[in-house]
Amino acid sequence: xxDITLAFWxxxxxxxxxxxxIISGPAAASDQPLILAxxxxxxxxxxxxxxxxxxxEGKRLFVAELGNDSVDVVDLKxxxxxxxxxxxxxxxxxxxxxxxxxxLVANGGDGSVRFFRAGDLSPLGAIRLGxxxxxxxxxxxxxxxxxxxxxxxxxxxPMTRHRVGEIRLAGHPESFQLDPKTDRVFVNVPDxxxxxxxxxxxxxRVTAWKTPGLTANFPMALDGTTGELAIVFRNPxxxxxxxxxxxxxxxxxDTCGDADDVFFDGKxxxxxxxxxxxxxxxxxxxxxxxxxxxxxxxxxxxxxSLFVPEFxxxxxxxxxxxxxxxxAILEFRPLP
Numbered sequence: 008x009x010d011i012t013l014a015f016w017x018x019x020x021x022x023x024x025x026x027x028x029i030i031s032g033p034a035a036a037s038d039q040p041l042i043l044a045x046x047x048x049x050x051x052x053x054x055x056x057x058x059x060x061x062x063x064e065g066k067r068l069f070v071a072e073l074g075n076d077s078v079d080v081v082d083l084k085x086x087x088x089x090x091x092x093x094x095x096x097x098x099x100x101x102x103x104x105x106x107x108x109x110x111l112v113a114n115g116g117d118g119s120v121r122f123f124r125a126g127d128l129s130p131l132g133a134i135r136l137g138x139x140x141x142x143x144x145x146x147x148x149x150x151x152x153x154x155x156x157x158x159x160x161x162x163x164x165p166m167t168r169h170r171v172g173e174i175r176l177a178g179h180p181e182s183f184q185l186d187p188k189t190d191r192v193f194v195n196v197p198d199x200x201x202x203x204x205x206x207x208x209x210x211x212r213v214t215a216w217k218t219p220g221l222t223a224n225f226p227m228a229l230d231g232t233t234g235e236l237a238i239v240f241r242n243p244x245x246x247x248x249x250x251x252x253x254x255x256x257x258x259x260x261d262t263c264g265d266a267d268d269v270f271f272d273g274k275x276x277x278x279x280x281x282x283x284x285x286x287x288x289x290x291x292x293x294x295x296x297x298x299x300x301x302x303x304x305x306x307x308x309x310x311x312s313l314f315v316p317e318f319x320x321x322x323x324x325x326x327x328x329x330x331x332x333x334x335a336i337l338e339f340r341p342l343p
Contacts, residue, residue, distance in 0.1 A: 044338045059322060136161045222242045281321075
């Protein structure tokens with residue numbers, strides 16, 4: 008009888024332990040602000056990966072593979088690469104223009120912007136801008152495209168494939184954002200330790216904000232609802248918020264190192280910062296200001312990302328190297 012009773016209690020304890028794991032597992036997962044939904048391999052891709060563009064309707068990603076001189080097209084429905092543009096020269100910036108059926112690729116190696124038909128990726132020509140063609144932004148109001156290069160922003164007509172204007176700067180532009188409400192563009196110019204504000208209609212500089220004590224301002228994002236600008240500095244590693252009307256920095260918070268992209272998640276009141284140190288910092292915005300909401304590990308060098316609110320996904324480009332034998336797009340789902 009004693010043996011039967013002991014066996015019963017051992018069985019009960021075992022069941023309770025299993026139940027505890029089953030119950031605590033999802034709870035532990037739900038504590039994370041981001042969960043890795045899947046990893047999409049980028050086969051035969053070596054070196055640094057730069058910017059990413061999205062085709063919302065076609066559910067495709069365009070990935071600029073700087074170190075590989077290529078752009079991969081990822082079918083998000085199939086979860087795999089379905090096409091590649093080769094023969095590029097250090098592709099950095101990339102843009103998809105749905106209404107024009109165009110893909111534009113800015114090449115840092117030869118300073119060119121190359122044009123491709125979005126459907127079959129056939130080449131449509133190229134223009135030379137100068138040194139280090141980089142980030143691309145689309146001005147939805149004018150239909151023009153702005154491309155950072157050298158010491159300025161080139162304004163390009165994508166249909167005629169001609170440069171139609173320019174905004175001169177005191178150094179090479181890194182990330183920049185267009186504000187359709189004010190017809191202004193905000194530009195990170197780390198070499199000059201400035202954030203430049205320029206008027207899109209006159210194509211002239213309006214002012215420049217100094218960044219005392221902070222250098223290497225690379226990523227930038229604009230919250231069109233609140234009128235706040237998020238700028239991330241690499242030295243020291245800080246996420247900062249700025250009032251676009253006054254140029255005053257309102258908040259700052261320590262963040263991960265070697266940041267290259269930052270995005271607002273308006274649905275959750277969050278900010279995502281992706282860093283080459285191998286992490287994504289998730290920051291919560293609230294009445295009490297900014298606070299850390301979690302750090303999600305990726306891999307060394309995985310600093311470029313794209314948050315797509317329409318899909319509620321954060322895509323991170325992870326290069327090959329170290330324990331990662333194949334480059335990949337890491338697809339994260341925000342929680343809750």
